[in-house]
Amino acid sequence: MENLVLEMKQETGTHPSVERLLEASGLNQEETAKLLDESPQTITNWKKRGISKAGALKAAGKFNVSANWILKGEGGKPDSTISKVEEWDSSTPVDDDEVEIPFYKDVLISCGSGSLTEILGNETRKLRLSKSTLRQYGVESSNAYALTAFGDSMTPIINNGATVYVDVGKTDIIDGKIYAITHGGLFKFKYLYRMPKGAVRIVSANKDEYPEEILTVEDMIDQEFEVVAYAFNVQNPLP
Known part of the structure; x- marks a missing residue:
């Protein structure tokens, strides 16, 4: 051997x-x-x-x-947990170890300059996600959503067209984690970091084309900044 x-x-x-x-x-x-x-x-x-x-x-x-x-x-x-995620319809039975989560496939969650959109109220598809995956990340099924990313500001971590799994129940910032945010009415995925006096640092994976931003508390109010959800997993498309 x-x-x-x-x-x-x-x-x-x-x-x-x-x-x-x-x-x-x-x-x-x-x-x-x-x-x-x-x-x-x-x-x-x-x-x-x-x-x-x-x-x-x-x-x-x-x-x-x-x-x-x-x-x-x-x-x-072992089989990858992400392989247990698949689209289904009303005629497909859901296994005991699976849950249905909303899949906002056609909602533009931008990883670039952002896209004006309303997440809530849009018709959604569904994805099946294993309960073991949710347990692994500590996610309540009622807080799990799947979103489609567009743009290249988070490449190569989140590529254009990726399916990103988020937890809307976790919005407290942990430094260096990826979150879905709304900023001035634009939805994006970004790394977030806490700064002194309540400020926040917003960082892209593609730093050359998308410089980081630092928002003070006043900036966050003026620019309508909000943390929407914690991104706990991603399924990137093959090149």
């Missing part, structure tokens, strides 16, 4: 545990590092010597796979 692992490592130049990590995330090295709150250099180091146990545990919770599978390839890769 050790010889096999060594051969794989020599063939690809990447430790097998990191190959499994990137397979589990479905993202590239930089995007995976960001989701794990690690630097890209950390993953570069892991590629040489293997992912750390702490890193594997963190990835296991983030990507819903077993830490042992990431570390050793043992036990088989």
Whole structure:
């Protein structure tokens, strides 16, 4: 087994545990590092010597796979929870471990300059979401919604056309998390950070084209800023 692992490592130049990590995330090295709150250099180091146990545990919770599978390839890769999300109609039975959540597919939640729209009151489709996924993220089913993102300000974390799963029950800002916000009547997904004296810092993943903003309490009132929901998962379209 050790010889096999060594051969794989020599063939690809990447430790097998990191190959499994990137397979589990479905993202590239930089995007995976960001989701794990690690630097890209950390993953570069892991590629040489293997992912750390702490890193594997963190990835296991983030990507819903077993830490042992990431570390050793043992036990088989569990199905990704995101694969349990699918569109359904009234004739499709809902399994015991599934719930129906509103899917605002045609509502423009902008990841760029924003789009004037009203979320509430629009006719919605439905998605099926496993109860285990909601439990994993601590989301009440009544607070779960799916929204479609447009624009490139949050690329590569949230790409144009992505389905983003949000929790409208969590609007208190945790630094560095992604939220659906309304700002001057425009709906967007952004990283948020708390600032002194009640101010908020608004950051895009695509910082080159979308500079960050800092709003004071007065700015938030004047510009009608509001945190709408916490984004807890995303399903990006394939390129």
